Amino acid sequence: MKGKNFFVAGLIVVAMFMAGTTVGYASDKDICEKQIDYYIKIKMNDGLLPGDEFNPYDFKGVGEAATIMLENEGKRTHNDKNHAAITRLVSGHLADIKAAAGKAAEGSVESVGHSLRFLYLSCKACHKVYSTEMRLRP
Numbered sequence: 001m002k003g004k005n006f007f008v009a010g011l012i013v014v015a016m017f018m019a020g021t022t023v024g025y026a027s028d029k030d031i032c033e034k035q036i037d038y039y040i041k042i043k044m045n046d047g048l049l050p051g052d053e054f055n056p057y058d059f060k061g062v063g064e065a066a067t068i069m070l071e072n073e074g075k076r077t078h079n080d081k082n083h084a085a086i087t088r089l090v091s092g093h094l095a096d097i098k099a100a101a102g103k104a105a106e107g108s109v110e111s112v113g114h115s116l117r118f119l120y121l122s123c124k125a126c127h128k129v130y131s132t133e134m135r136l137r138p
């Protein structure tokens, strides 16, 4: 009888473990692999020539990229307070980029660039804390 109970308990533990690893769990690696493409997309719009009629600044594209990145940041799971706090910083800068690009007004290009610099530093902050040896960029 005892042996059977152990077997059942073991099955439950294995089932919980499988559920934990497959259902709705996104690792930093999974999320970051997506984030980098959008990050580069925003960065490519460097705004060197904001008024260039042949190569206009892509406010729409930048706004969309920031919106998707914000959603992705919301999917991170946190095991400690620092991880959550740095994610909040990243999300704050992304919200600023989204708002600035949404306005598409004079000065918006500079505002996006300003927030992008902070975004770079905040992405980097997490990498410095959690994966120093990987020398990630950002």
Ligand code: HEC
Pocket (backbone or CB within 6 Å): 028, 029, 032, 033, 035, 036, 039, 069, 076, 083, 084, 086, 087, 090, 119, 122, 123, 124, 126, 127, 130, 131, 134, 136, 137, 138
């Ligand atoms: C809350 C922590 C955290 C934040 C915020 C964060 N990252 Fe990461 N990132 C990680 C960790 C941890 C890894 C290492 C994952 C691994 O390989 O185990 C990583 C890995 C990466 C990688 C390498 C992925 C690969 O191919 O293996 C890239 C690129 C990356 N991050 C980009 C970004 C960008 C861009 C941002 C900001 C928008 C960002 N990350 C924000 C924690 C974070």
